Amino acid sequence: MIAKRTDLASEAHQLWREAAGETTKLAGVRAETVNENGFAVETVSILDEAGEAALGKPKGTYISIDIAPLMSREEGAFARAAELLSRRLQKLLAINDGETVLVCGLGNSAITPDNIGPDAVKNVLATRHLVERMPEDFAAFRPVAVVEAGVLGTTGVESAEIVRAVAEKVKPAAIIAIDALAARRMARICRTLQLSDTGIVPGSGVGNARSELSEKTLGVPVIAIGVPTVVDAATLAADLMEQAGVGESEPADLARFGGEMVVTPREIDTQVAQCARLIAYGINMALHNITADDVTMLIN
Amino acid sequence: MIAKRTDLASEAHQLWREAAGETTKLAGVRAETVNENGFAVETVSILDEAGEAALGKPKGTYISIDIAPLMSREEGAFARAAELLSRRLQKLLAINDGETVLVCGLGNSAITPDNIGPDAVKNVLATRHLVERMPEDFAAFRPVAVVEAGVLGTTGVESAEIVRAVAEKVKPAAIIAIDALAARRMARICRTLQLSDTGIVPGSGVGNARSELSEKTLGVPVIAIGVPTVVDAATLAADLMEQAGVGESEPADLARFGGEMVVTPREIDTQVAQCARLIAYGINMALHNITADDVTMLIN
Amino acid sequence: MIAKRTDLASEAHQLWREAAGETTKLAGVRAETVNENGFAVETVSILDEAGEAALGKPKGTYISIDIAPLMSREEGAFARAAELLSRRLQKLLAINDGETVLVCGLGNSAITPDNIGPDAVKNVLATRHLVERMPEDFAAFRPVAVVEAGVLGTTGVESAEIVRAVAEKVKPAAIIAIDALAARRMARICRTLQLSDTGIVPGSGVGNARSELSEKTLGVPVIAIGVPTVVDAATLAADLMEQAGVGESEPADLARFGGEMVVTPREIDTQVAQCARLIAYGINMALHNITADDVTMLIN
């Protein structure tokens, strides 16, 4: 059988409802959708172990923003999305002025759909050294440290180990981890931005503590920000077969490419760059209480 | 109905046989496979209009090299593949020493799977100016001009128009055009290199003369070199449905992404770079009668 | 003797005055400086052959904008500079609505200080195909074609030949050519943007018609936009020797590196990117009569 995975709580919830019937009530999960700054924002709260089991994700709050208007270049969409992300991020972070934040870019910068994290942190303002050395000049800024954690295959070290090592030096009050995600449905690719207070648990609940980035393993709150950039080709195929009522048998051509082939937008390079820029703006605005125009002036 | 397209003559032939039954004889087409330098090399010759109609491609010779051993990093595979490509290219070119060749990289360098042509020409040696100005020092070299033709969306000019414009100045005896291709089956992606003497006819036979790069439109033989880097996601889905016996009805999720979503290897960045390097080596070796080691010394 | 070259008319004028004494009147040249949008804008008009001989540049208008405020990230400087460049460019272009413009990026994209032209054209909107095919939807836009002309060393074809070839197809009413320039003084590097209506004449008046991009060789007005990104190291050294009154004898260490070593800002990568972005914005705003915000929405 092919593993069918989504990193998005809102999609997991949607798939659950599709399977169970729209009227069924899912115990341990609360979901609501509002419109904010012109974007649909869905909050899925997993409240207890029943909710964890149903959606296959740990307890916590998952906010998903439908960024389709941004991708279709609606006028003003970027500034509105950045402002919305910034506001929601501040609420999740719940830290005091002056407390240090560590921002981590996860993923392999040499693989385009995996480059969201590394690309985003290029534009996150590092201010920790400035606040430390010139406290008066930088009184308006929070100390922020930035690390690109690399991937096991090119560093030989789990990215969670790198983050933990740096966190022990920097002693942040909170960590923000940015990563590319996987979705189940093509409609989600580069169209949903997810924010959560649960950290990043690759393989959801599989319990590989070495690779988990969470409050449990790092000792401080970990806010995860991600955008799905691919659907696994095998997942897509299995879903299609299921929709067609053909059952679970795996098409021959797919069996050979499990995990190796992905479905992704033709314009993935541009779309990853846009998502990374949005995330960087949202983070900079949230951490330093500044406007999008301030960010433009500071990073370009 | 979803258009199901392959740019590979060998795959078109294979699909025809799968549909018609292996024992059926296809009129107007001759195919043979040999092993050369450790690679399977299949030559499909389309001989007449019956062959053109059956395979949906113009008359001519199509050579496809199975480069899977290269991708799985078999020892020595790169040098053997470059030497094979070089020899086959020389045979197709059939030009005299000292005659000028124009090498064109097609495709959008900002879209990874489309970057084969632009990436390859970065390593093709341009010698036309050297041979012209220092004929004695460069007596061993053929005059070669290189152009990256861009794409309509970013230049506002058909790439064929750019190539024709440059060809009118350079007056080559032959043109080599490098482009990313589309395949029907995932097994082909970054695993088949196709060489043909028919030029490049995007949309096969649709007759958009403005975008056709061929002897008919450019006045000199056009050798095309390409590697498929994607399968259209809609094509994949339609094929799966067909295999499952569900017929042609289009899955809802796909209808919205026709042409926009592609299936591609997770490691497409690396694989495109490797294919582009192979093509550049093969071209340099063929045009100047030099070894892979000579190329390494000249381009690095 | 070391050749001491500047591509900037305003600098050539300044050097002339330094040598001749500030009170001397230079025949055949008129210069004036105004403040516009918060930038010093100097116009040097070379009126006749006497002026040509004195400054070593062809007759015409040379506008130089002091972009130092942009580089020191003064608030709002980017938008003010883009608007200023756009207005001055429109005045020099003097073409009618609906007439086609060809924009050319010159220089070697693999050499950072030479990458101004190639980097700028990445963000110039190509609209020729859109206006042609969907005239009603794009009625507000001028047809613009964009070409990256490459360099002789990597294409084997003079960039002027490429531009001429494309111009013969596109038949523009005017050409804009973007290139990196050389200055004599470090203070000019990435601090002066020059606009001129004389085209680009590499080697000023040396008369290499093959490499000249001008109305004389291309048949339509050629507006040149450039920013100096390097000072030749030998030029710097010779100037220093002269200032120190040591005369023209060439320091031993320099003799070996003539033309090979350049003086450039440590942060040249960022500064080239900023200049290229400014030029792209100015061109887009001028050609389509749009605002900086429109450009942001269209290119990002």
Place this chain on the structure above:
Amino acid sequence: MIAKRTDLASEAHQLWREAAGETTKLAGVRAETVNENGFAVETVSILDEAGEAALGKPKGTYISIDIAPLMSREEGAFARAAELLSRRLQKLLAINDGETVLVCGLGNSAITPDNIGPDAVKNVLATRHLVERMPEDFAAFRPVAVVEAGVLGTTGVESAEIVRAVAEKVKPAAIIAIDALAARRMARICRTLQLSDTGIVPGSGVGNARSELSEKTLGVPVIAIGVPTVVDAATLAADLMEQAGVGESEPADLARFGGEMVVTPREIDTQVAQCARLIAYGINMALHNITADDVTMLIN
């Protein structure tokens, strides 16, 4: 007065001799040059505090390889240089089979002349996770971890702090640190590769322990590998003035650009890439006892 700095012990030694006269004996320093694999290899050993004071560098062994033949593309030069670097590196490392090594790329990847370290580590094989998880399959390999330490300005954390943090997790028997260096003379730029067993002490002896990467601060031997990629423009100017006998007064144009302008090869992008590739090959060959051909197969 302008600080005139070189990171190269062989150059410091040469400058000392030029000042003191060739026949003078320098106490506390031993130097010898041999020819190896076709390259001049100079070893400068600083033996005591007198040597430290004279050359402004800490005690230890500094090996400089004249890589000019590589840059002028002499046939076979790359393979010979990699083999030489590998052999010398093994001698300096003096560790046992199976012991872990941490390889660090220092410098800012967004500034071309500073990109030697980050570019080199892209091609250093990370094997620590493989040796740990599949010890039998990777018995022939040493555990190697790789980290790109970033720079203070973009991370907010001293690169030495990052390296120390990772070293505490990885517990290597030795660290290799790769960095771009500064030279005094243009003839050295991208022409000398320096290996030393003293670690990297930016600002030589200034005693900024936070930024020092050495056995003293990290607890294990630190081998430094570097190539000078720039000469400070102010240093060049001061040297020229001195050579011309004009003394130490600083030219006006320079005073404004101290530290901001550098002298660098026009082709710095290519030359940095070549040096980085050489360093990666040398390290891979030394750490795993493999050949250049093995490395080619493993990293491409």
